[in-house]
Amino acid sequence: MELILVGIAALADIIGGYLTIIKRRLSRDTLLYFIALAAGFILSACILDRVPETMKENPRGALWILVGFMVIYLVENLFSTHAHTAEEVQTHIEKEGTFHEHSHSFVAQDVGCEYLIAPSASYAALLGLAIHAFFDGVAITAGFAVSNHTGALMFLAVIFHKIPEGFSISSLIMGAGGSKRGGVLSALILGIATFTGGVFAYLVGSSNTGLARALLTLATGSFLYIGASDLIPATNQGRNKISIIFVMFGILLFALSLYLLGVAGIHP
Numbered sequence: 547m548e549l550i551l552v553g554i555a556a557l558a559d560i561i562g563g564y565l566t567i568i569k570r571r572l573s574r575d576t577l578l579y580f581i582a583l584a585a586g587f588i589l590s591a592c593i594l595d596r597v598p599e600t601m602k603e604n605p606r607g608a609l610w611i612l613v614g615f616m617v618i619y620l621v622e623n624l625f626s627t628h629a630h631t632a633e634e635v636q637t638h639i640e641k642e643g644t645f646h647e648h649s650h651s652f653v654a655q656d657v658g659c660e661y662l663i664a665p666s667a668s669y670a671a672l673l674g675l676a677i678h679a680f681f682d683g684v685a686i687t688a689g690f691a692v693s694n695h696t697g698a699l700m701f702l703a704v705i706f707h708k709i710p711e712g713f714s715i716s717s718l719i720m721g722a723g724g725s726k727r728g729g730v731l732s733a734l735i736l737g738i739a740t741f742t743g744g745v746f747a748y749l750v751g752s753s754n755t756g757l758a759r760a761l762l763t764l765a766t767g768s769f770l771y772i773g774a775s776d777l778i779p780a781t782n783q784g785r786n787k788i789s790i791i792f793v794m795f796g797i798l799l800f801a802l803s804l805y806l807l808g809v810a811g812i813h814p
């Protein structure tokens with residue numbers, strides 16, 4: 547069952563990638579609202595559920611949450627560093643009047659200067675996001691190894707940001723001069739990384755709950771990073787403030803999910 551849910555999450559990556567090449571593309575605003583919703587949900591899942599649960603189980607878990615946070619911080623930033631040459635910056639300033647230094651992790655398609663992305667930087671971003679996607683998969687099956695309640699929450703925390711994730715990597719690859727096929731292929735790679743993470747945690751975690759909890763703690767740290775440092779800053783780029791309402795809506799959706807899990811008899 548949990549592997550089917552991991553499969554659905556992986557598929558959402560691929561759908562997100564595919565959305566970049568169809569005629570009726572997602573508008574930038576729609577994508578931002580999606581990201582805002584995912585931000586509200588993933589942050590409340592971490593802060594209201596995973597962090598207190600981890601501390602209850604093992605107070606030293608806090609250190610591993612920080613490790614998970616730092617792993618994603620390092621892979622998304624170390625691998626994604628790139629240099630714009632002075633000439634590139636000058637050309638851009640002449641054309642656009644300004645130059646914004648920008649991140650190439652989650653929301654690079656939003657900055658409007660895609661042609662400045664070097665192909666090597668886009669592959670680095672793909673590697674960073676693939677490691678992140680691996681933890682998405684880990685969180686789902688490690689969550690189910692701990693309890694159905696945790697697994698269901700982790701699945702929701704993952705699924706809400708998967709379509710923007712696939713969309714981001716695909717548009718980033720194409721923004722760096724890649725083909726449409728390359729764009730969708732990059733989203734497929736994220737899907738495969740998600741599934742690999744899910745199978746890995748399933749194999750090592752289903753027979754050893756202690757190990758599943760440890761993996762889940764790492765994944766919690768990675769989710770805190772994704773929520774606070776990938777998704778929330780992306781919502782700040784909106785032309786309007788509606789994305790703030792969607793962040794709040796994401797928090798409400800988390801509360802609603804808790805309620806519905808209770809109704810379905812899936813308690814913590």
Ligand SMILES: [Zn+2]
Binds near residue numbers: 678679682707708711
């Ligand atoms: Zn993800």
